[in-house]
Amino acid sequence: MAIDYSHQRPVPGSDSHNMSHPLDLDDDRSDSDTSEDIVELSADEIPGYFQERGGRLFHSHGSCPYPLPVDAEEQQVRRTSPSVLSPARQNGLHQLLRKLTGALSVGPVHDVLTHLPGEQRRVLDLGTGTGSWVLDMAREFPDVRFYGVDIGTPRTVPIATRYPPRNVQFEMHDIKEQFRYDTGALDMVHARSITMAIRDYGALLPEIARVLRSGGLFVSCEWGRRPALADGSEVATRAPRAVAFFQAVKDTLLERRGIQTIADRIPQLLADSGDFTHIVARTYHMPIGDWHPNVDMQELGREYRDMVELYARSMRAVLLDGRWAAHADSLVQGYIDEIWSVRGLVSICYTVYAKRR
Incomplete structure (x- = not known):
């Protein structure tokens, strides 16, 4: 079932299953790309989608392996001083990644989404999270229709944008599960940071291929879950606590969640x-940090280091669920200590784009 965060405010006493959604007006044709199986989540249903552990909020969907919290520290904004609100990890990463790559997406996006008279371009964002990518893309491509899907709740899609652009x-x-879109209905599918939400990435690809038109674009963007040094030197020697942290994360994700580290294998x-x-x-x-000789990259590194620290603290909850539980605090603190003290540390972002045959 797909649950829609509608543009149209519900009329009191109306049946949400029969509500008309402005974006679906052109989908009543025989070649519609959407289904009727969309309902709006009511407020009293929200608690059933969460569970609290160790003071953090998590998905309660039993089939989803995603291990990280879905609370404000991960998803929304955090207050760094009485007068300053800073983006929490997911929103912050979106902004920093755009600065690093110089664009919202790799690949020939403009070519694929070029507006043609009489044709409606459509894009699907998998694991949309806070919805930042979709919202920015929608501003850049106002004639394109964007769908953002996630397993979560109003905390994992942009609650501040409950009534998003048209x-x-x-x-x-x-x-x-199978997408609700018809075969060949989409021009682009975007998947960023979804490898912790799915156990078998290869099994997802045929369904992505099904909903893409021939020549449609698939774009993947995933962070590697291992430490690295910019100069290629041996990270185990210079940052052993970072290595220990990521090994514990890798072991726990695989043993407890069946999640593999596959960013470089996509x-x-x-x-x-x-396909x-x-x-x-x-x-x-x-x-990670301000060690880079380029001034702009120094600023980027300082901001990203804050995101990495948030990630490490969120990952503590994951480590507490496995055989490294007794060492979770020391592993997290050790990694945080090294991102502040070891110069040259980097995170590797793996991107790939491909065309549907």
Whole structure:
């Protein structure tokens, strides 16, 4: 079931299942890309989608392996001083990644989404999270319709944008299940940071291929879950506590959630699927801290280090669920200490885009 965060305010006493949504007006045709199975989540249903552990809020959806909290520290904004609100991790990462790559997405996006008279371009964002990517893209491409889906609740789609732009629709959907879109209905599918929300990435690709038109674009963007140094030197020697932290994370995610570390393997999975062509992969190195010689990259690194610290503190809840539980605090603190003291640390962002055959 897809749950829609509608543009239209419900009329008191109305049946939400029969509500008319402005974005769906052109979907009553025989070749509609959408289904009727959209309902609006009522306020009294919200608590059923959460569970609290260790003072943090988590998804309660039993089939979703996503391990990180979905509370304000992860999803929304945090107050860094009485007068300053800073973006929490997911929104902050969105902004920093855009600065690092110089665009909202890699690949020939403008070519694929070029507006043609009589044709409606459509884009699906998987694991939309706070919806930042969708909202920014919708401003850049006002003639394109955007769908953002996530397993979560109003905390994991932009609650501050409950009534988003007319060319945007947010829905709840488990991406392991079949999408509600017709075959060949979409021009682009975007998937960023979803590898902790799905156990078998390769099994997702045929469904992505199904909903893409021939020549449609698939874009993936994933952070590597391992430490690295910009100069390629041995990270285990210079940052052993970072190595220990990520090894514990890797072990726990695999043993407790069945989540594998596959960011660098996605291009090969696309090739193996047989559904995609023109596969182009690229990595970006995000500095952690202000060690970079370039002034702009120094600022980027300082901001990103704050995001990394938030990530480490959120990951503590994951470590408490596995065999590293007794060492969770020391592992987290050790990694945080090194991102502030070891110069040259980077996070690797793996991107790939491909065309549907």
